[in-house]
Amino acid sequence: MYEIAEFLVTGILLGFAAGISPGPLMAITISESLQHGSKEGFKVAISPLITDFLIVSAVIYILMHFQQQNSVIALISLAGALYLMHLGIASLKTKNISINVSNLKKESLKKGVLANFLNPHPYLFWIAIGGPILFRAAEVDRLAQIMFVIGFYALLVGSKMVIALFVGKSRDFLKSKYYLHLFRSLGVLYLIFALFFIQQGLELLGLHIWR
Known part of the structure; x- marks a missing residue:
């Protein structure tokens, strides 16, 4: 149960980080909330629940072909580390947060779905970060995978809804x-x-230099 809880916490932390980070989906969440009220911002916030099923399924299907090739998964994990380092350094260097708000007609959910499909970040996340975590969780228990996904999307969507509010x-x-x-x-x-x-x-x- 400890390992399962570990994946849940990992999902929660990564979901929260992704949820409050500036980006196309955040911009639309804020824009709709400002123009039409929090309710419309909520609609944008839940759009990943619609789009990401296809994104995650496609990424996992591709990665499954490399699951038994440790060297490939290792390179993906190292690429994920570089991506996380890039995000981390960018966050630490941020001096102010500016998000452009556009005045468009109210089609909140449609805007959120389209923005998320065209946004490269969900694809990068699940290829370089989420995918390897799910494979590692599979070695523990199917429930570990489920808890990671639940934790991630609960905070990804939830944090955006709080911001919209x-x-x-x-x-x-x-x-x-x-x-x-x-x-x-x-x-x-x-x-x-x-x-x-x-x-x-x-x-x-096969390198264990930290042990």
């Missing part, structure tokens, strides 16, 4: 020092996960 009530929320400090703190979280991915990649290559 705050933005719908106060336009100054995104300019507050609290949101900026919270976003910067994600940099440390990303870098910690990068270390775990480096360790996993090296172990798959």
Whole structure:
């Protein structure tokens, strides 16, 4: 049960980090909340639940062909570490958060679904980060995979809904020092996960330099 809980916590932390990070989906969530109220922001926030089933299924199907090839999975894990390091450094260096808000007609869910399909980040995440985690979880228990996915999407969607709620009530929320400090703190979280991915990649290559 401890290992299953570990995957749940991993999903929660990564989902929260992804949920509050600026990007196309966040921009639309904020835009709709400002223009039409929090309810429309909620519709955008839930769009990953619609789009990501296809994205995750496609990525997992592709990665399954390499599941028994440790060297390939190791390289993917190391690539994931580099991606996480990039996100971490970018978060730590952030001095202000600026998200453009456009005045478009109200089609919140449609906008969210389209933005998520065209956004490269979900694909990069599941190829380089989420996929290897799911394969590692499969070695523990099927429930570990389920708990990781539940934790990830609960916080990915939930954190965006909370932001939509705050933005719908106060336009100054995104300019507050609290949101900026919270976003910067994600940099440390990303870098910690990068270390775990480096360790996993090296172990798959037969290198155990940290032991």
